[in-house]
Amino acid sequence: DQQVKQNSPSLSVQEGRISILNCDYTNSMFDYFLWYKKYPAEGPTFLISISSIKDKNEDGRFTVFLNKSAKHLSLHIVPSQPGDSAVYFCAATTSGSARQLTFGSGTQLTVLP
Amino acid sequence: NAGVTQTPKFRVLKTGQSMTLLCAQDMNHEYMYWYRQDPGMGLRLIHYSVGEGTTAKGEVPDGYNVSRLKKQNFLLGLESAAPSQTSVYFCASTLPSPPRGEQFFGPGTRLTVL
Numbered sequence: 527d528q529q530v531k532q533n534s535p536s537l538s539v540q541e542g543r544i545s546i547l548n549c550d551y552t553n554s555m556f557d558y559f560l561w562y563k564k565y566p567a568e569g570p571t572f573l574i575s576i577s578s579i580k581d582k583n584e585d586g587r588f589t590v591f592l593n594k595s596a597k598h599l600s601l602h603i604v605p606s607q608p609g610d611s612a613v614y615f616c617a618a619t620t621s622g623s624a625r626q627l628t629f630g631s632g633t634q635l636t637v638l639p
Numbered sequence: 640n641a642g643v644t645q646t647p648k649f650r651v652l653k654t655g656q657s658m659t660l661l662c663a664q665d666m667n668h669e670y671m672y673w674y675r676q677d678p679g680m681g682l683r684l685i686h687y688s689v690g691e692g693t694t695a696k697g698e699v700p701d702g703y704n705v706s707r708l709k710k711q712n713f714l715l716g717l718e719s720a721a722p723s724q725t726s727v728y729f730c731a732s733t734l735p736s737p738p739r740g741e742q743f744f745g746p747g748t749r750l751t752v753l
Binding site: 530532535557558559560562567568569570571572575577615617619621624625626627629630631632 | 643670672679680681682683684687689695697729731733735736737739740741742743744745746747
């Protein structure tokens with residue numbers, strides 16, 4: 527039973543345009559949602575997160591939106607740059623679980639120059 | 640600060656062999672984790688620790704053991720390796736209440752079991 531799902535394995539976007547990555551979850555106990563970025567042969571690096579009590583968090587070119595009623599979150603990257611090409615993982619955690627992260631399967635983003 | 644480091648980076652084992660993966664962090668984090676990543680899948684939690692001398696099972700613990708003898712180190716052991724344990728292994732660490740909920744990951748160990 528996948529509690530965090532990323533239904534798009536890949537996404538291609540033109541440089542300068544907006545990239546939108548989506549994530550759905552089923553566990554209403556999650557209280558933090560995170561996005562990680564992963565380059566080949568490297569570990570995941572934290573990108574941005576959002577608390578369940580908020581519906582938007584912005585950090586530079588990256589914005590995460592949370593829709594709790596739909597159990598859906600999205601990551602917007604604007605403008606997209608070739609260096610953004612990587613695998614993006616959505617993850618979620620609860621305070622009572624030793625901060626374990628439950629990951630989605632990832633979306634490969636390719637930004638075309 | 641080195642952050643989270645993992646040794647070795649690569650390893651090839653034969654079925655039935657044993658090995659230990661070492662994770663070290665220099666951020667004084669209480670919590671440490673071992674994940675595995677397989678193609679087309681996200682990271683899955685193997686074992687975790689909330690402090691020195693304590694460990695607990697995650698989602699996929701079978702075939703693995705762990706130890707946390709020192710706060711900064713978290714060891715993952717494979718007693719009798721199987722081809723199904725071919726994967727990339729990531730260690731992570733964090734505080735009990737990280738301000739952004741995040742964990743910090745090491746660079747990974749790529750393990751192949753023949």
